[in-house]
Amino acid sequence: MGKTISEKILSRASGKDVYAGDIIIADVDSAMAHDGTALLAIEAFEEMKGSGLFNPNSISLVLDHVAPSSNETFSKVHKRIREFAFNYRANFYEVGSGVCHQIMIETGQVKPGELIVGADSHTCTYGALGAFATGIGSTDMAAVFMSGKLWFKVPGTMEVRIDGSLPKMVTPKDVILKVVGEIGADGATYQAIEFKGSTVKEMSVEGRLTLCNMAVEMGAKTGIIEPDEKTIKYLEDMNVDVDPQGILKSDPDAKYTAKLQFDMSDLEPQVACPHSVDNVKPISKVEGTPINQAFLGSCTNGRIEDLRLAAKILDGRKVKRGVRMIVIPISRRIYLQALKEGLIETFIDAGCVVCNPGCGPCVGAHQGILAPGEVCVSTSNRNFKGRMGCMDAEIYLASPATVAASAIEGEITDPRRLKVDE
Amino acid sequence: MSKLIEGRAWKFGDDVNTDLIIPGKYKLSITDLDELSKHAMEGIDPEFTVKFRKGDIIVAGKNFGCGSSREQAPLVLKHVGVSAIIAKSFARIFYRNAINLGLPVIECVDAERIEHGDMLRIDLEGGLIKNLEKNEEYRFKPFPEEIWVILFSGGLVSYVKKYGKLPW
Numbered sequence A: 001m002g003k004t005i006s007e008k009i010l011s012r013a014s015g016k017d018v019y020a021g022d023i024i025i026a027d028v029d030s031a032m033a034h035d036g037t038a039l040l041a042i043e044a045f046e047e048m049k050g051s052g053l054f055n056p057n058s059i060s061l062v063l064d065h066v067a068p069s070s071n072e073t074f075s076k077v078h079k080r081i082r083e084f085a086f087n088y089r090a091n092f093y094e095v096g097s098g099v100c101h102q103i104m105i106e107t108g109q110v111k112p113g114e115l116i117v118g119a120d121s122h123t124c125t126y127g128a129l130g131a132f133a134t135g136i137g138s139t140d141m142a143a144v145f146m147s148g149k150l151w152f153k154v155p156g157t158m159e160v161r162i163d164g165s166l167p168k169m170v171t172p173k174d175v176i177l178k179v180v181g182e183i184g185a186d187g188a189t190y191q192a193i194e195f196k197g198s199t200v201k202e203m204s205v206e207g208r209l210t211l212c213n214m215a216v217e218m219g220a221k222t223g224i225i226e227p228d229e230k231t232i233k234y235l236e237d238m239n240v241d242v243d244p245q246g247i248l249k250s251d252p253d254a255k256y257t258a259k260l261q262f263d264m265s266d267l268e269p270q271v272a273c274p275h276s277v278d279n280v281k282p283i284s285k286v287e288g289t290p291i292n293q294a295f296l297g298s299c300t301n302g303r304i305e306d307l308r309l310a311a312k313i314l315d316g317r318k319v320k321r322g323v324r325m326i327v328i329p330i331s332r333r334i335y336l337q338a339l340k341e342g343l344i345e346t347f348i349d350a351g352c353v354v355c356n357p358g359c360g361p362c363v364g365a366h367q368g369i370l371a372p373g374e375v376c377v378s379t380s381n382r383n384f385k386g387r388m389g390c391m392d393a394e395i396y397l398a399s400p401a402t403v404a405a406s407a408i409e410g411e412i413t414d415p416r417r418l419k420v421d422e
Numbered sequence B: 001m002s003k004l005i006e007g008r009a010w011k012f013g014d015d016v017n018t019d020l021i022i023p024g025k026y027k028l029s030i031t032d033l034d035e036l037s038k039h040a041m042e043g044i045d046p047e048f049t050v051k052f053r054k055g056d057i058i059v060a061g062k063n064f065g066c067g068s069s070r071e072q073a074p075l076v077l078k079h080v081g082v083s084a085i086i087a088k089s090f091a092r093i094f095y096r097n098a099i100n101l102g103l104p105v106i107e108c109v110d111a112e113r114i115e116h117g118d119m120l121r122i123d124l125e126g127g128l129i130k131n132l133e134k135n136e137e138y139r140f141k142p143f144p145e146e147i148w149v150i151l152f153s154g155g156l157v158s159y160v161k162k163y164g165k166l167p168w
């Protein structure tokens, strides 16, 4: 019987011929924890009397969630993680390196065909490179530290086919918001979502990362895309060698739990409204909603293409009085690239505040916490109540283009309304 | 861990996410578990921890625990004394985390029949929930062996303490 790409990767990792529904013990190729989850993993590791890391070169610890630390308690957390990483010789990424997921990709910890776990739900992002990657908790992570292995249930796969060329100012973020709105917050629970179709084929790897990043917002175990020449080039540009053995594709007779199809050639910019990610509306339904804060960044949309698009719109314009716009490049590498391309200058000229690489306001611990009654339009991936630190604030999720246009107008704005030089 | 659980139902709706169970701002600023647990379920019912009695059972709709991978979510629920969670479905990371902490998570389509305050008796091994208030019975699929050994040991850490090694 044919296999999906996920079944193939999990077969290789478990050394068995496995299909959806099987429970397996598999070798993990690479693992990551960050300052929001590593402490509990370290504590569980110590409680289980872990004596060393199974393979230190494959364990990465990143300080990105509250970075730099905003309080003494968290400084102590950072200190513990730093010491643990040094003691056990794990890969360690200091404050300012960037968002954990991008670091995993840039440092070659993610390759097509590999099995990767992260103590973070958005680990599913790496599926865009043809890896099987999924989020786990801290105790699971401690077990991976010790043994390099973990149990998994092989997921069924839902095929999501996306066709059509995207209209101007309509981005991969709009595509994935539309899909989340249709499938719903639990529509793909326990499953892998395989994104296919001409739109995905045409899309840059950065755009594909945006798609897979939000697979978990439908409950999926991962999002995954068959790797192609673009994937290989993207990795090679960052000096990551790709093993041709890892380039896997689903068999034509593989079994899918469902097949969905979308035509995106007439797609409008999309917005996820408070307080759930699947509360998605076309922008025409929410245009004019006044905003107080705009956030461009996060593991969803903090990459160079996202910054370029927003800068193009902000160029020669100003952020509306009364609105603050926070810009956070996803990693040090992207920050430098943006500097060289002059994008950072454009942001600062427009009145934005540019913060160091990291998660920023996305998780509501520092840098841009909202006040009661305030509204933020954000390129991040979650708009739950309280997400940006205030229970009585509202978060709208949108594309980099929509966020930039909204910051200029001071209200949610269709980016197609602003004239932009090509 | 006991195979029989008895307690009162606390009823919640669909899509109870991890930010409602324990907001990120606390998770990232409080490391003391007693302190952190005071904010359990604060996003839905700020008085939850005051009214909740040790041993009570959480009953919810679909997709319980969706959102982040934060293990603090099941951890604070266990710490305040939640003896089991029954839901129509769970988000998968929350489900794994709960098992690893020895907190029984039970997927049962009949969760919606249970009302706030109903007295429940759960037979974990047999896969049976008795609603003593309504005199009804609901079945659920018993845990697969791989999961049961971890759960019944009281979680993964307890398993390792007991057997001196991981289950694999």
Ligand code: SF4
Pocket: A065, A099, A100, A101, A120, A122, A298, A299, A300, A358, A359, A362, A363, A380, A381
């Ligand atoms: S940017 Fe946001 S969603 Fe991404 S890892 Fe950081 S906190 Fe999580």
